[in-house]
Amino acid sequence: MTRNTIPPYHAPRTASGDCMLKVWGRVNSVNVKKVLWLLEELDLPYDRVDAGMEFGLVNEPAYRAMNPNGRVPTIEDDGFVLWESNSILRYLAAKHGSPLYPASPAARASADRWMDWQLSTLGPAERNLFWGMVRTPADQRDMAAVMAAAKAAGECWAMLDAHIAAHGWPFIDGEHMTVADIVLGCYARRWFGPEVHVPGMPHFPALAAWYAAIGARPGFRRWVAVPMT
Missing domain, CATH: 3.40.30.10 (Glutaredoxin)
Incomplete structure (x- = not known):
């Protein structure tokens, strides 16, 4: 399949013909x-x-x-x-005043915390898993690096699984979705996707339930659930 599997979206134009x-x-x-x-x-x-x-x-x-x-x-x-x-x-x-980025300083800081964690911890941990299994031809893969990345990524996801399980929330920080769910949901697609599955990857029940909830969102289905390339 081609990399650009979704045609470009062209927004409705303003009276002047521009899009903001x-x-x-x-x-x-x-x-x-x-x-x-x-x-x-x-x-x-x-x-x-x-x-x-x-x-x-x-x-x-x-x-x-x-x-x-x-x-x-x-x-x-x-x-x-x-x-x-x-x-x-x-x-x-x-x-746009969306509750996806909470107004409460504490709730906003918590969403920021998980977004920063993706940048500082999760992203670097899982990088070689995605690149090794999706963007590297099978005969050129460094499976030692892939397995090490699967282990490191699993340790990260175990942290989020424990956090969700401890609170019993449907989303990362409560009853309502935030931008943190979007950020980590995009990376969870890599973890749960068949494209990157390697032997020994652990199953996280609370994380899987959260992933199912965000996976039902139309934006996830349109942009994230598509095959990875």
């Missing part, structure tokens, strides 16, 4: 998926431009002027340019 929100990024990027899922939750119109990997664009001067990292996603919202996926989620949810 533009997203650069390929749909098979986990970080782009976060943003697209949130936009589905917020029901916001946007335009998306394929960028990164086989689509190029990210090393062109105009793109680097927006995002010096040369990565995706990048958004432009009515003239405001922002990169870093978790920051984009915070910004969009806060701008």
Whole structure:
């Protein structure tokens, strides 16, 4: 299958022919998926431009002027340019007054905590599992690195499984979903996906129940549940 399995979404135009929100990024990027899922939750119109990997664009001067990292996603919202996926989620949810980014300082800090944990701990732990099993040809895989990553990722998911089980909540921080569920849900798709399954991966009952709950969301089904490439 091709990498771009979902056709670009073109937002309804304003009277002037412009769209306020533009997203650069390929749909098979986990970080782009976060943003697209949130936009589905917020029901916001946007335009998306394929960028990164086989689509190029990210090393062109105009793109680097927006995002010096040369990565995706990048958004432009009515003239405001922002990169870093978790920051984009915070910004969009806060701008539109969504309860996905709670107003309470404690609840907001907790959501921030899990989003930062994805960046600092979970993402690096599972990187070689995803890249080894999905983006590396079978005859070129370093299975020692893959198995080490599966172990490290499992230790991370065990922490979240214990957190959810201890509280009995349907979502990470309570009765209602937050941006933290979106961020970690995109990574959980990798853990639970058949594309990355290797022998010995543990089963986490509380985590699986949470994953089933977020998996029912239309944004998850459209952008995250699709085959990984």
